[in-house]
Amino acid sequence: MIRAHAADVVRTAEEAVAAGLPDGLATLVARASAALARVVGQELRDVAGRVYGGAVVLLVGGGTNGGDALHAGALLAARGAAVTALLATPSAHAPGLAALRRAGGRVLAEDAAAGAAGRAAVGAADVVVDGLLGTGGRPGLRGTAAVLAGAVAAGGARVVAVDVPSGTDVGTGAVPAGPVDAGSAPCVRADVTVALGTAKPTLLLPPASALAGRVVVAGIGLRPDDLGAPAVERLGAADVAARWPRPTGTSDKYSRGVVGVVAGGATYTGAAVLATGAATRAGAGMVRYLGPARPTDLVRARWPEVVPGPGRVQAWVLGPGVDPDDEEQGDHVRAALAEDVPCVVDAGALPALVTALADGARGDGPTLLLPHAGELARLLGQLGTPCGRDDVEARPLEHARRAADATGAVVLLKGGTTLVVPPGRAGAGAVPVRSQADGTPWLATAGSGDVLAGVVGVLAAAGLDLADAGALGTAVHGLAGSAASAGGPLHAEAVVAALPEVLTALLEDVPTG
Numbered sequence: 001m002i003r004a005h006a007a008d009v010v011r012t013a014e015e016a017v018a019a020g021l022p023d024g025l026a027t028l029v030a031r032a033s034a035a036l037a038r039v040v041g042q043e044l045r046d047v048a049g050r051v052y053g054g055a056v057v058l059l060v061g062g063g064t065n066g067g068d069a070l071h072a073g074a075l076l077a078a079r080g081a082a083v084t085a086l087l088a089t090p091s092a093h094a095p096g097l098a099a100l101r102r103a104g105g106r107v108l109a110e111d112a113a114a115g116a117a118g119r120a121a122v123g124a125a126d127v128v129v130d131g132l133l134g135t136g137g138r139p140g141l142r143g144t145a146a147v148l149a150g151a152v153a154a155g156g157a158r159v160v161a162v163d164v165p166s167g168t169d170v171g172t173g174a175v176p177a178g179p180v181d182a183g184s185a186p187c188v189r190a191d192v193t194v195a196l197g198t199a200k201p202t203l204l205l206p207p208a209s210a211l212a213g214r215v216v217v218a219g220i221g222l223r224p225d226d227l228g229a230p231a232v233e234r235l236g237a238a239d240v241a242a243r244w245p246r247p248t249g250t251s252d253k254y255s256r257g258v259v260g261v262v263a264g265g266a267t268y269t270g271a272a273v274l275a276t277g278a279a280t281r282a283g284a285g286m287v288r289y290l291g292p293a294r295p296t297d298l299v300r301a302r303w304p305e306v307v308p309g310p311g312r313v314q315a316w317v318l319g320p321g322v323d324p325d326d327e328e329q330g331d332h333v334r335a336a337l338a339e340d341v342p343c344v345v346d347a348g349a350l351p352a353l354v355t356a357l358a359d360g361a362r363g364d365g366p367t368l369l370l371p372h373a374g375e376l377a378r379l380l381g382q383l384g385t386p387c388g389r390d391d392v393e394a395r396p397l398e399h400a401r402r403a404a405d406a407t408g409a410v411v412l413l414k415g416g417t418t419l420v421v422p423p424g425r426a427g428a429g430a431v432p433v434r435s436q437a438d439g440t441p442w443l444a445t446a447g448s449g450d451v452l453a454g455v456v457g458v459l460a461a462a463g464l465d466l467a468d469a470g471a472l473g474t475a476v477h478g479l480a481g482s483a484a485s486a487g488g489p490l491h492a493e494a495v496v497a498a499l500p501e502v503l504t505a506l507l508e509d510v511p512t513g
Ligand SMILES: NC(=O)C1=CN([C@@H]2O[C@H](COP(=O)(O)OP(=O)(O)OC[C@H]3O[C@@H](n4cnc5c(N)ncnc54)[C@H](O)[C@@H]3O)[C@@H](O)[C@H]2O)[C@@H](O)CC1
Pocket: 011, 014, 015, 018, 025, 028, 029, 032, 033, 061, 062, 063, 064, 065, 066, 068, 132, 133, 134, 135, 136, 137, 138, 139, 140, 141, 142, 145, 162, 163, 164, 196, 220
């Protein structure tokens, strides 16, 4: 599990710990820079074969983030690395500068750093340490910082970011607009980010999360009680396994959960086969399918265990491959939405959900929406706050939250990184935003979302909170996609086929709760 806390929460937690330390914040900076130096040392060994003689360039802003970089540079210089600090501001963290100079490191003041000497140093670096901005940074690099980030983007060095990739919006994960070239860049792209104390939201939230690289969380002694609930979290395999529902000796198919699926139609028959197949392969107690004769016949031929026709269910999956103009399927969707059971609403059923909410025709159960960026933009338009797909992709959390707040539903926004956003603000007792990135870009293929809907439906029918159902389903869908791909193309049916083995491997060796 990676947990991310907002900058102000982290600052308060740092101050609380520092108040009990003789050297206060300086001790936390020392812990942070020691952890940073360890990671940079590993990267140096990887790139240059050893630390001694390796070329390290520090990009240093005016705050404590730059101080962390300078102190880490001092530790590496003491181990024989050739360390050069490039200052992006007229002044930098004084104790850090003194430590680096004492250890034999070189310091280039802002003018030299921004010119040929700085470019040459970046060009010769094995590893660049980004200490331009941390949690005190405003998004968007300017001036010398932007020039240095541009030189790094044009070069070939391994980049280790201190705490966050500088220039990204720490709280929202937004990435400032601007050209990235040798002359300038609005933010840094890192290969590794060393998060100090806890991760920050920008490391888990798209689009900035793509600039963080591998995230290493380094403990600096912050207390969990001071940090409280995270703003964003990412479940790991063990977290998914621990929460995945398992049958017991007294389970039967009904107690495990019956999933009802309204998917496909006379034209789009594949979605019906994929969604019901995913639900059976992900371990539903039973799957019911509602639809016209043709997809019903195809589903029965492919999955004999699926039960056609109406009946009681513990959760509905509505909308994969459903044409919003299909009257027969529209009737099934509306009737299902009116029931007091959890509904997982995808694709063609999203407009019907908005209508049902406006008409007071949604039953009492909780609702989970599964839009991709284009569908979320259309949904927000229907809810009276129109926007484009580009707006959703630039600020996905903001838009998913807007839809969650307007509908009262949990919103699962699909993409390379999928966000699961519950309605209401984060706070005591609130479920954090979840961010999962377990899949492969090969999952961007037709029918892949139909498989996700089936998997999530199983968890909803088993009685999981829908925010958990969304995150767990996304994680397993991603893992099954990776297994089906093995680095090459996949088709949606192969993701269905991979589900049982992926789940078996995941659930192995994890004690039942
Ligand atoms: N406070 C603590 O106890 C600890 C802090 N740590 C480090 O300290 C960082 C936070 O340090 P600071 O609060 O000094 O913040 P930063 O290091 O992010 O720097 C903020 C400074 O940069 C300026 N600035 C902000 N946005 C800018 C922009 N877009 N362009 C140019 N200048 C800009 C601000 O005016 C301010 O002077 C953390 O990210 C972490 O790296 C760690 O050492 C752990 C302990």
